Amino acid sequence: MIIYPILEEGATIGVTAPSSGVKAELHDLLKLSCSRIQTKGFNVICGDTAWTQEKAKSSPAKIRAKEFNAMMCDDKINMIIPPWGGELLIEILEDIDFENLKSKWILGYSDTSVLLMAITIKTGIATAHGTNLMDLRGEYSDHTTAMWQAVLSTKTGESILQHSSLKYQKEWDYTAPSPCVFHLTEPTYWKAVSNMDVKIKGRLLGGCIDVIRHLIGTQYGDVRHFQQQFIHNESILWYLENCELTTTDLRRSLVQMKLAGWFENCSGLMFGRSNANQPVDNYTVEDIYKELSEELQIPVIYDMDCGHVPPQMTLINGAYAEIEIENGKGSVMQFFNP
Template sequence: MNISFPPKLVPGDLIAITAPSSGVPPHLHQRLDLAIQQLKNRGYRVREGECLRSQHKNKSACKRLRATELMAFLTDPEVKAIMPPWGGDLAMELLELIDFQRLATLEPKWFVGFSDLSTLHFPLTTLSHWATLHGPNLMDLGARELDPTTQAIWSILENERATHIKQYSSQAYQIEENQWGPASDEGFNLTKETKWKRLDGGTTPVSFEGRLIGGCLDIISRLAGTPYGQLSRFRELNRQDGIILYFENVEMGPCELTRALLSLRLQGWFNDLAGVLIGRSAALDVTEATQHNYLDALRSALGDLSAPVLYDVDIGHIPPQISLVNGASATVEFTEQGSTVTQVI
């Protein structure tokens, strides 16, 4: 597949901010302002959308206003990147209103973030053939000082194309999802030692390479089987490169997680993969030993795959997270002492 990578960002470029899913309520506008100021401090111009600083019924505005504004930014040649404040719940309302075929004829621009933004990442990459960045949301970038894992997003956005970008597993992570204070410029509270793990329980080093594609499993599992969640064509066009699937779980309990993964498996998503990356789960696990737990879910659905499966990776809602580019060629190297992901951007 001929994936189109946006050009690197340079000072003076215009970054558009819109909320295609959840908007930012008034009590968090100060945090949003801090994040926007950080973009300006790096030399970027910023254009705010109308669908941004409000929140009603789990969304920033009605679906038509959100879709119209997003398409306007996606098709505006002056805009070089779109950085929503965060994800949310209802980006799926926009899918039928976005012209992904038209976007396939245009020069790409960076669409950055995670969570519900996977709803748009996936078709932008598989239908429009744009490389998209699954990584820290704009609100994560409002800290006065970024940890090294989060900071790496700028290595991807600001480097020359065809550069090899190597990211390292974090030293520590935050044990819960982030809850921003109203005027906080704090970064993450990284207190728990990070340890990527092999699902098969092995400890010897493992390495695999392929094209990255994935996102928030809560979303991707709903897209699968629709026109916006077709992995088969992406797989076929990248068969020689191999595919690395990556996921993270935000809300699904162990039994629902099992069903979601098995549904994808029954649709052939886990056939002939180079490897699988599973982020730290943000959902509550069960503590009763007689009940099906999170690790049981992963083993039930993926435990007998021939491809390597790594879990508790720095991806998703339990920060920090590495920045993964959908469509990029990547090499993953796992060791007990620390792991790396190297992407060609």
């Protein structure tokens, strides 16, 4: 069965950096992010790793793992949000104390999704793929991003509905800070390979494909065990997003997932918007989506609110979800079923 943490009013949020920390010149942004969280009524405890960054990581792997383990065992801390993702989170997995992790929400995306997926697969504790801390530094958040708080406050046995965003951010403009961190300018339009309205159901699992693909063949990516042990062999509804891969690298990664059995008993695939997906020899990402749908005989949805092109929904690894697309608009109903 899946174990769902709960976010309660006045909770204490731990900020640790299991991947990348924050360099000195950006400390003001981290402080601002923490203060914004505090204005929502939460307490904040920042670990040492959040404030350092060198050689593509916040600190050596064992130090990152030790601080994370300590926060997960500390009864005073109710939830963990890293500052952001990074590159080398996978280094800490062998030092995570999976057997003694307490039930707490961990929220993030990008490289953080390696940790989220590994925890849910190995322990059955639900994890939250969504905004990171640094994206919560605005005076307010857009409606899609702001749903993280409502989603994580949902109780076991209850459900919560999210709708696709009205607009998304095409590119970052750091020269024009605004009350809302994201500059949402482009109309959102969810798509399906069939070009028809789609309904899919299944247990959610996924993350940033650039990094979670490296869990294949390890104990941290044993999807069959997860299906058998925690979700009673229910079908998996995968959500994936591409940060930096070309179309051929994306295709190789997806084929490897298929060969590893990740797509067995799979009800559908969903892909987030991406600024990557560069075509190779006229081989486009739309070609990949069509091939996948035909090979696996399942629906494929793309350009959804997930990943590095904000805003993004809060998707719960392990939750049962019903996804609908109608006329380019999407909805995600998540059921916190054990």
